[in-house]
Amino acid sequence: xxxxxxxxxxxxxxxxxxxxxxxxxxxxxxxxxxxxxxxxxxxxxxxxxxxxxxxxxxxxxxxxxxxxxxxxxxxxxxxxxxxxxxxxxxxxxxxxxxxxxxxxxxxxxxxxxxxxxxxxxxxxxxxxxxxxxxxxxxxxxxxxxxxxxxxxxxxxxxxxxxxxxxxxxxxxxxxxxxxxxxxxxxxxxxxxxxxxxxxxxxxxxxxxxxxxxxxxxxxxxxxxxxxxxxxxxxxxxxxxxxxxxxxxxxxxxxxxxxxxxxxxxxxxxxxxxxxxxxxxxxxxxxxxxxxxxxxxxxxxxxxxxxxxxxxxxxxxxxxxxxxxxxxxxxxxxxxxxxxxxxxxxxxxxxxxxxxxxxxxxxxxxxxxxxxxxxxxxxxxxxxxxxxxxxxxxxxxxxxxxxxxxxxxxxxxxxxxxxxxxxxxxxxxxxxxxxxxxxxxxxxxxxxxxxxxxxxxxxxxxxxxxxxxxxxxxxxxxxxxxxxxxxxxxxxxx
Ligand code: CAA
Numbered sequence: 001x002x003x004x005x006x007x008x009x010x011x012x013x014x015x016x017x018x019x020x021x022x023x024x025x026x027x028x029x030x031x032x033x034x035x036x037x038x039x040x041x042x043x044x045x046x047x048x049x050x051x052x053x054x055x056x057x058x059x060x061x062x063x064x065x066x067x068x069x070x071x072x073x074x075x076x077x078x079x080x081x082x083x084x085x086x087x088x089x090x091x092x093x094x095x096x097x098x099x100x101x102x103x104x105x106x107x108x109x110x111x112x113x114x115x116x117x118x119x120x121x122x123x124x125x126x127x128x129x130x131x132x133x134x135x136x137x138x139x140x141x142x143x144x145x146x147x148x149x150x151x152x153x154x155x156x157x158x159x160x161x162x163x164x165x166x167x168x169x170x171x172x173x174x175x176x177x178x179x180x181x182x183x184x185x186x187x188x189x190x191x192x193x194x195x196x197x198x199x200x201x202x203x204x205x206x207x208x209x210x211x212x213x214x215x216x217x218x219x220x221x222x223x224x225x226x227x228x229x230x231x232x233x234x235x236x237x238x239x240x241x242x243x244x245x246x247x248x249x250x251x252x253x254x255x256x257x258x259x260x261x262x263x264x265x266x267x268x269x270x271x272x273x274x275x276x277x278x279x280x281x282x283x284x285x286x287x288x289x290x291x292x293x294x295x296x297x298x299x300x301x302x303x304x305x306x307x308x309x310x311x312x313x314x315x316x317x318x319x320x321x322x323x324x325x326x327x328x329x330x331x332x333x334x335x336x337x338x339x340x341x342x343x344x345x346x347x348x349x350x351x352x353x354x355x356x357x358x359x360x361x362x363x364x365x366x367x368x369x370x371x372x373x374x375x376x377x378x379x380x381x382x383x384x385x386x387x388x389x390x391x392x393x394x395x396x397x398x399x400x401x402x403x404x405x406x407x408x409x410x411x412x413x414x415x416x417x418x419x420x421x422x423x424x425x426x427x428x429x430x431x432x433x434x435x436x437x438x439x440x441x442x443x444x445x446x447x448x449x450x451x452x453x454x455x456x457x458x459x460x461x462x463x464x465x466x467x468x469x470x471x472x473x474x475x476x477x478x479x480x481x482x483x484x485x486x487x488x489x490x491x492x493x
Contacts, residue, residue: 002171006029006030007029007031007086009031010024011088013033013044013091014047016091016145017092022073022147023178024176025069027177031073032073033076034078036077036079038077048073049070079102080109082106083109088115088116090118090119091119094245096124099118103128107132107133117141118141121245122248122249124187125156126159129158129161135160136160139156139161140185141173143178144438150438151437152181152434153181154181154190155182156183156184156185179437181426181433181434183426187249188245188249190431192249194417194420196246197257197413198409199230200246200260200264202216202220202409206263210399210405211399219363219405223394224409224410225442226439227440231282233439235274235284238280239273242260243268257470304325305325305332305334306325306333306336308320308337309336311339316360325387335384339360341361341460343371343373344400345375345400349375354375355376359400360388367393368394368395369406370397371398372397372399374400385397402460402468412472414457415473417431417446417449428490446491455483461474
């Protein structure tokens, strides 16, 4: 018989724990928020108050409703106050030893029928469950940051979770206004497995100098249509958490793409943890450190003659002409633009003035990746950026590498999703739902694959593999087979 869950304990009131406490209280449940030290307890209380005040100031919540929500939460420094909770969820730092010690205490303190849940991002729920005398009643309940906003909860069951508990916890997630996706206990579950590989790869591209922080953020936000760029999102998640999740993913996958990028280690060691410490990849305290605006004012182009080559050249040429540039030939133009989704240096070396060639790749309708080869003159690259702004596009500068920025980050993520599905871990619908509701993506990876076209993604992955030699960039066998069989929709197959 399903348990009545009316009182919930939340242990750990950092960003996630405080958000989770708010979510439960908003749904009408009584919440006991626990932090062991007084300072952290006050910070947790502050989080919940600020978040609900913000909802009031935005007109999303009446003052009386806020007061009722806050009235449902009690804050305490003692785990003993959880002795009568129906469910306790843990949201403490991602250190297995801390989690084991906490669950041993909770097992002792809580009623025998209390469900013990963990909000771990990637650690083994099975290993946590095994520290208790009730492993069948231990489950993962994984929320996403900001918890009051993101609509997904991953419900993680283990081989010893008692029958029916995942459904009960799924029903509870629905009561909170969330959508549950139930998965087994693998490192990173669905979302972090796909998300952190991508975020870590973005950090690697930054370290390799393929593009700047702001160009990568703008490319993924404005070009790929994601709600945030990867560095803004890393800062939101916290670089310490991101580092830990990558580490755990690497331990399980032994895949180099999960090995935390050295820049993550450096920033974490320096105490630059992202939003929570005021600075990470971005400076969240000082305006000067904020992301460069994508839409800088468009001045007059300083270029007189432009030659555009490649598919779609006519259309771009016409736009540039109406913006005041003169159309020329490759040998006599100030600038040669090669429209291409693959590296362009081979075009440059065939020109009399290779320093005048810039590659251009249009991403998502608004963004143009402006590609400088090893030979491109910085003045020419700048001139093309100005031209691009004049025709209403947002330029993103990058080096002449396979996939440039957008495809280099998007395609391996899509490939990982195909591998995840093909391994039998989760259905395509669940993976799509998880990425849409957990990360606010406009579409799930399988929807995106179908929209781009399977052959384009497969060929893009082959090019990425040839360039970076990362084994996981090689097209997933399923993707390869579908393209060979001329199947056009992975979801419709
Ligand atoms: N707490 C509470 N509410 C918040 C909030 C916060 N920290 N930040 C934003 N919101 C609310 C706002 O109040 C607003 O609500 P209303 O529409 O009801 O007014 C809404 O969110 C939108 O906020 P904004 O207009 O200020 O900002 P936005 O439109 O840029 O959205 C965002 C902000 C919701 C964070 C959006 O950028 C987004 O979806 N980003 C992706 C976040 C993501 O991927 N999260 C998952 C990370 S992975 C993870 O958490 C798992 C893990 O284990 C590591």
